[in-house]
Amino acid sequence: MAAQTLKKSALSRREFLGWAWAVSLAGLFGQGGLGLFQFFKPRAVSGAFGGEVVAGAPEEFKPGAVSYVRQGRFYISRLEDGGLLALWQRCTHLGCTVPWREDEGQFHCPCHSSLFNRQGEVTGGPAPRPLDIFPVSLKDGNLVVDTQHPISRKRFDPSQAFYPG
Template sequence: MTTQDNNLSRRDFLKLGIGALSALAVLEMSGVSLFFMQPRTLEGEFGGIVNAGPVDSFPAGSVVEFPDGRFFLIHAPDGGFLAVYSRCTHLGCTISWEADKNHFFCPCHASSFSATGDVQNPPAPRALDLFAITITDGQVLVDTGRITQRDRFTTDQLTYA
């Protein structure tokens, strides 16, 4: 074996090593990318589907808060369901339900919303956002990953069992 052969094989070895390290780096980056692309929400948590419970457990005319899901479930007097996001449509403060006044209230700038989420008192520019509801096997399922903005309440937004 000549000196030139040794140099060539050393160069080839370095090329091979650099190639292997590059391939390893690409694999690591792919793995990290896949990890970060995984959905971050689990069933039952905000961003996923929350099982609010059996239809029968919500009397018509009731409003029930689900703090972990960040919504209020409204069972309208006619039997339809609405799930409103507990985030004010003005600047995003958390609203509360004031049963004695039959409205939602935002403590930040005093917007209020009716029992169906319509603006009663600005500065909120539009009705409370909605989450999609499906009723399956008598259970009210609220998809907190699907938010619908609306100007005002209309009866076609209600979901029936």
């Protein structure tokens, strides 16, 4: 009788240890998986590409000028009527960085020679659509560009421009 009780008790201890191992391993893999998810998920970094970027005061951008904002990877293109576009530097053909060529008065992609005007519209080359734009708002007197939410478009429309008022 005493031996049976002892055997039963040892078995339940073995079961307990088995469960303890299973729970520990589940916790370990769960934490590892969570760490991997956190590592790979897109981050909204304030002040840098992927988050909200302060471009500067509207009066810093003269009508007709195209200015590069490096930390946000976009250009501020100020239209002649005062409207502002935040154009993503990424070519809509295969993703190359598109420089603004002041000497040409246009964006000229170095990879396959797509050309875009100040509004980001395609004027030549294989790009299938205009440069993407980012939403622009005014906060504390500065233009704030939301680089987390690029907007793809088929053509330029004046309603896409931001007017600081």
